[in-house]
Amino acid sequence: MNEKQILSSLKKSINQAPIDILEKIKEEPRTKMLQHDHITMQNTRTNSFRKVMPYASVAAALFIGFFGWYFQRGMPDSKVYLDVNPSIEIVTNRQDEVIDLTAYNTDGTTVTKDLEYKGKTMYQVTEDVLDRMLDEGYIDKEHEFLLLSVYNKNDSKAEQQKQNLDKSIHQYLQAKELEPIILSQKLSNTSTIERYAKEYGISVSKMTFIRNLIILNPDLQTEDLVDLGIEELVSLSQGMGIELDKIIDSSDFDKIKNLQTEPIIEPEYEPEPELISLEQARTIALSVADGVITDLDFDDDDLEYEVEIQVGDLEYEITIDARTGEIIEIEIDD
Numbered sequence: 001m002n003e004k005q006i007l008s009s010l011k012k013s014i015n016q017a018p019i020d021i022l023e024k025i026k027e028e029p030r031t032k033m034l035q036h037d038h039i040t041m042q043n044t045r046t047n048s049f050r051k052v053m054p055y056a057s058v059a060a061a062l063f064i065g066f067f068g069w070y071f072q073r074g075m076p077d078s079k080v081y082l083d084v085n086p087s088i089e090i091v092t093n094r095q096d097e098v099i100d101l102t103a104y105n106t107d108g109t110t111v112t113k114d115l116e117y118k119g120k121t122m123y124q125v126t127e128d129v130l131d132r133m134l135d136e137g138y139i140d141k142e143h144e145f146l147l148l149s150v151y152n153k154n155d156s157k158a159e160q161q162k163q164n165l166d167k168s169i170h171q172y173l174q175a176k177e178l179e180p181i182i183l184s185q186k187l188s189n190t191s192t193i194e195r196y197a198k199e200y201g202i203s204v205s206k207m208t209f210i211r212n213l214i215i216l217n218p219d220l221q222t223e224d225l226v227d228l229g230i231e232e233l234v235s236l237s238q239g240m241g242i243e244l245d246k247i248i249d250s251s252d253f254d255k256i257k258n259l260q261t262e263p264i265i266e267p268e269y270e271p272e273p274e275l276i277s278l279e280q281a282r283t284i285a286l287s288v289a290d291g292v293i294t295d296l297d298f299d300d301d302d303l304e305y306e307v308e309i310q311v312g313d314l315e316y317e318i319t320i321d322a323r324t325g326e327i328i329e330i331e332i333d334d
Contacts, residue, residue, distance in 0.1 A: 074099065078161060079187070080122055081205035083147040084138045085229035086111045088129055089203060090122055096161075098125045104203040110136060122161075123168050130172060139173070144180045145231035149205030151187040158186045166251070181252040183230070183244070185209065200226040212247035213237055273303070275322045281305035284325055289316040304328065 076099065080090040086107035091100035098117040103109040111132040117125045133139045139146070148165055152158035166184050173180040187208055197207035200222065207226075213233065214220045217240055225233060234256065237244055245253060276284075282293060291311030298305055305320040317331040 076100070077152065078122070078158070079151040079204075080126070080161070080165065081147070081149040081151075081187075081203050082126065082129055083149070083203060083206045083209075083230055084133060084143070084145065086133060086136075086138055087203040087206055088112060090117075090125055090129075092122045096122050098122055101125065104206075105201065107136075107138065111138070123165070126165060126169065127172055130169065134176070139178070139180075141178060143231055144173075144178055145229075145234055146180055146182050147205060147209060147230045148182055148184040149187050149203075149208065150184075151189065151204075153189075155186070162186060162249075170251075179255065181234075181250070181255050183209075183234070183248045183250045183252075185248055196222070202226050206230075209233065209248070213242060216242045216246065273323045275303065276305075276320075276325045278305075280325065281307065281320050281322070284320055284327065285309060285316075285318045288318055288327065288330060289314075291316070298322065 075093060076091050077094045078092045078096070080092065082088045082090070085105075087104035088108045088111060089100075089102040089104065090098055091102070093099050098120055101112055101115065101117045103112045111129060115125075115128055115132065117128070120128075130139065137143075146169065148162065148169065150158045150162040150165070152161065162184050166182055169182060170180060185205070185208065187204060193204055193207050193211060196211075197204045200207070209230075210222060210225045210233070213225065214222065217237075220240075225236075228236065234244070238256065244250075244256070250256075278296070278298070282296065285293065285296075285305075285307035286309070289309040289311050291309045293307060294310050294315075295308040296305065303322040305322055307316075307318045307320065309316040309318065313334060315333045317329075317333070318327060319329040320326070321328055
């Protein structure tokens with residue numbers, strides 16, 4: 001079949017096609033669709049997601065920003081303890097800014113009352129605390145002992161902070177013409193120490209120091225030590241021959257040794273007077289009135305013997321000086 005014949009056949013087919021096909025389609029019954037198929041369904045999920053995306057991005061940025069701020073400035077990082085008799089805890093963030101201040105006893109509360117610490121570094125707050133201790137008389141030329149303790153999960157950072165604070169405190173107090181004796185230690189996160197510290201109402205730092213003293217001398221008892229100040233604990237340890245350099249760091253051990261070797265001036269006491277015995281008092285009384293002793297008392301306030309003797313119808317009351325044996329008074333009743 002040539003091209004001319006093909007075109008002629010197509011034209012004939014078109015002319016013979018029914019012209020009422022549209023009407024027939026309209027008259028056909030229609031079935032309602034219960035759900036969209038893949039052709040009629042409109043996908044709104046993508047559009048909604050695109051609308052939410054900017055808000056989600058802002059929220060994520062805010063969360064990351066807040067977490068970053070809290071990680072650096074709101075989260076506790078180090079704990080610094082200052083113990084004299086007042087016991088005080090200074091909590092810092094990663095920037096060494098103070099975020100909390102706690103007192104562990106009545107003296108500590110006196111020192112920290114109304115003390116502003118927010119926005120200050122641990123060095124500034126430490127100086128403020130030292131000023132309060134000086135004003136209240138907890139530190140002076142006669143009382144220069146201080147226990148400095150630092151806790152941080154990072155052992156190297158704890159050591160560095162301990163050294164920096166030790167140097168800072170020395171310089172600050174020396175500028176006030178004091179020669180502080182600073183004992184320093186790094187702390188470990190030990191639940192046992194925390195439990196005992198809470199039980200006895202003292203700081204973790206002081207409890208650690210006491211625990212280490214007991215390790216070196218098991219005869220010591222915790223309940224006998226918790227009420228002592230740092231200076232008293234050091235004096236006790238020196239008197240018992242405890243080697244503090246085994247449990248504590250300090251650049252002031254020479255000062256402690258010098259204090260130990262200074263001669264101790266004992267107060268002068270008058271010797272107790274020798275008293276006559278009960279039998280001697282009895283003999284002295286009978287030498288005055290030879291009868292029957294009915295009562296004999298010792299007055300330990302006035303150091304006197306009081307003797308009652310019955311002689312016939314007469315009753316003698318004789319008072320004797322217990323120190324000299326002299327008769328002070330004689331009374332005779334009928």
